[in-house]
Amino acid sequence: WFLLPLTDQPLNRFGHSLTTICLNTIVLYGGMLTLNVSRKDHEWTFHVDNLPDPTNEVWIFDGIEETWENRPPESSVHVQGRAFHSAASFSSDLEREDKADRCQESIFVFGGITKAPVFHSPKLLDELWELEFVKE
Numbered sequence: 001w002f003l004l005p006l007t008d009q010p011l012n013r014f015g016h017s018l019t020t021i022c023l024n025t026i027v028l029y030g031g032m033l034t035l036n037v038s039r040k041d042h043e044w045t046f047h048v049d050n051l052p053d054p055t056n057e058v059w060i061f062d063g064i065e066e067t068w069e070n071r072p073p074e075s076s077v078h079v080q081g082r083a084f085h086s087a088a089s090f091s092s093d094l095e096r097e098d099k100a101d102r103c104q105e106s107i108f109v110f111g112g113i114t115k116a117p118v119f120h121s122p123k124l125l126d127e128l129w130e131l132e133f134v135k136e
Contacts, residue, residue: 001114005061006064006066006068008067008068009068010028010057010059010068010070011058012033013031013032013033013044013055014026014031014032014083015030015031015032015054015082015083015084015085015097015112015113016028016029016030016031017029017030017031017085017087017109019088019089019102019107020085020089020104021103021107022103022104023063023073023104024062024064025053025060025061025062025063026060026061026063027058027059027060027061027087027089027131028057028058028059028060028061028089028105029056029058029059029084029085029109029131030055030056030057030082030083030085030109031054031055031056031057031128032052032053032054032055032083033052033053033055034041034052034119040048042112048133050097052082053115054080054082054083054113054114054115055081055105055110056078056079056080056081056082057070058070058071058072058073058131060108063123075110078107079109079113079129080125081114082109082111082112082113082114082125083112083113083114083124084110084111084112084113085108085110085112086109086111086112087107087108087109087110088107088108089106089107089108090104090105090106090107090108090130091103091104091105091106103133104133105132105133106130106131106133107130107133108128108129108130108131109120109129109130109131110127110128110129111125111126111127112124112125113125
């Protein structure tokens with residue numbers, strides 16, 4: 001194990017996903033930025049009735065440069081923040097000869113939880129979203 005000395009990185013969170021899109025690139029999506037817990041008699045309790053707001057942040061980690069970049073999606077569509085979802089990368093370009101340059105074109109995000117607009121209780125999601133990446 002090696003702890004990477006990083007700056008300009010995502011805030012601490014839980015319930016997010018990390019998905020590889022290239023040999024040296026990963027995408028961090030969503031999660032919750034704080035946790036409402038209490039401790040009594042050396043036991044931690046998670047309060048589901050008072051969940052923090054899930055985020056819809058997208059962060060890209062470059063494993064060569066060891067840097068993070070906050071990358072807001074270039075779309076007018078607003079995807080609701082979520083946590084405890086599943087994510088997978090996908091590419092239709094599997095025939096490329098240069099495997100080192102082979103990158104996934106998008107990630108798919110399914111499900112998770114968010115906060116219901118009324119009473120701020122957990123709301124389960126059954127949506128499938130695709131986030132496409134533009135090759136530079």
